[in-house]
Amino acid sequence: MSDAGRIVTNCENCGQLMITNRSNASLTCGRSTCKKERLYKANDDYKKRAMKDPIKEAYLNFDNKCRSYRKKLSDSPELLEKYNRAFDEHREKIRAVKRGLTVKSSSDDIDRYNRMCFDACQDLQDLAKQLKKHTT
Numbered sequence: 001m002s003d004a005g006r007i008v009t010n011c012e013n014c015g016q017l018m019i020t021n022r023s024n025a026s027l028t029c030g031r032s033t034c035k036k037e038r039l040y041k042a043n044d045d046y047k048k049r050a051m052k053d054p055i056k057e058a059y060l061n062f063d064n065k066c067r068s069y070r071k072k073l074s075d076s077p078e079l080l081e082k083y084n085r086a087f088d089e090h091r092e093k094i095r096a097v098k099r100g101l102t103v104k105s106s107s108d109d110i111d112r113y114n115r116m117c118f119d120a121c122q123d124l125q126d127l128a129k130q131l132k133k134h135t136t
Contacts, residue, residue: 062117069128079131090120
């Protein structure tokens, strides 16, 4: 097998033996549960690292909260489209400010950015509630 360029390794998740074509191939076997588990772990690792950075933490909180507001409007495509337009406007403004920040930015700048993210969440939450009222 070695001559054919095949490598025998174990799945990172379930431990099952698997044969891969190269050493940098997938670390999980072909089972969908193993692939999902690896993706969840990678996502969790990213979030843990991001939460150590106040800039990324503020953006992730903004994005996650707004995602939950969006889900509440998913049954009405017209309202969801209005919400998405407002969300995109806020997101672009936030991203523009975020690009200008680093971990070494002043605490006042980071606080302003946090406040901007929080205010955008509040605006979008209010919009989602207002749009939802019109459907009932």
